[in-house]
Ligand SMILES: [Zn+2]
């Protein structure tokens with residue numbers, strides 16, 4: 334994507350732009366903004382407003398793990414021009430889904446907002462869980478700098494800062510982030526990414542011996558992985574551990590069933606019985 338003014342500086346003439354648009358080599362998104370024909374639809378929509386993609390869609394485009402969220406939010410930046418509106422808003426009788434964000438920073442045509450802006454926007458529009466999982470994925474993928482984290486801390490509402498406090502950079506998947514956050518709310522303390530001799534690295538461990546595995550794999554991968562998982566569960570059982578294994582559908586769409594299973598095990602004390610030789614303290618983390 335480029336502004337006409339920038340193209341002119343590079344020596345492109347007006348009539349060349351007109352010819353390229355007619356030939357289908359580029360598209361005119363709005364007055365003064367052109368793009369290649371394959372520009373993502375989120376950018377097309379944002380340009381109609383005079384901004385850039387924001388929030389959940391920008392988080393997806395950054396490669397963060399996003400549980401859910403609208404894909405038509407727009408960031409104008411601090412110095413954003415007048416809000417242009419868009420064709421989605423023009424359709425009669427429909428509530429427009431688009432929302433415009435004005436948080437601090439300079440929106441650059443054709444570029445995504447910085448990750449710290451995107452996370453702030455997510456915290457304003459989506460659930461705590463969606464924000465938390467996206468934030469942990471940003472930490473895991475090193476997509477946010479210490480300065481970005483400090484910026485986010487200053488700008489996020491005070492009542493959400495605790496989410497930054499309990500976030501880890503070692504969550505294997507967004508599913509694991511969500512499970513850990515929900516267990517935290519239930520007052521169940523866990524350790525994450527625990528190396529268990531004879532079993533391997535376990536996503537979440539409750540107490541001494543209750544292992545929680547979150548399976549975020551796609552269906553086609555799951556078939557080939559199933560046998561390995563069964564071997565792993567048998568090895569864990571032989572050492573005195575109990576394993577509860579949940580997939581995306583259970584965690585996201587049937588949480589009461591997952592919660593009932595974990596709470597029943599904890600109430601029964603299944604996590605507390607003594608083990609020999611026990612889980613080592615190495616890499617011990619507490620949420
Ligand atoms: Zn938003």
Ligand SMILES: [Zn+2]
Pocket residue numbers: 378382405418419420421422431
């Ligand atoms: Zn719109």
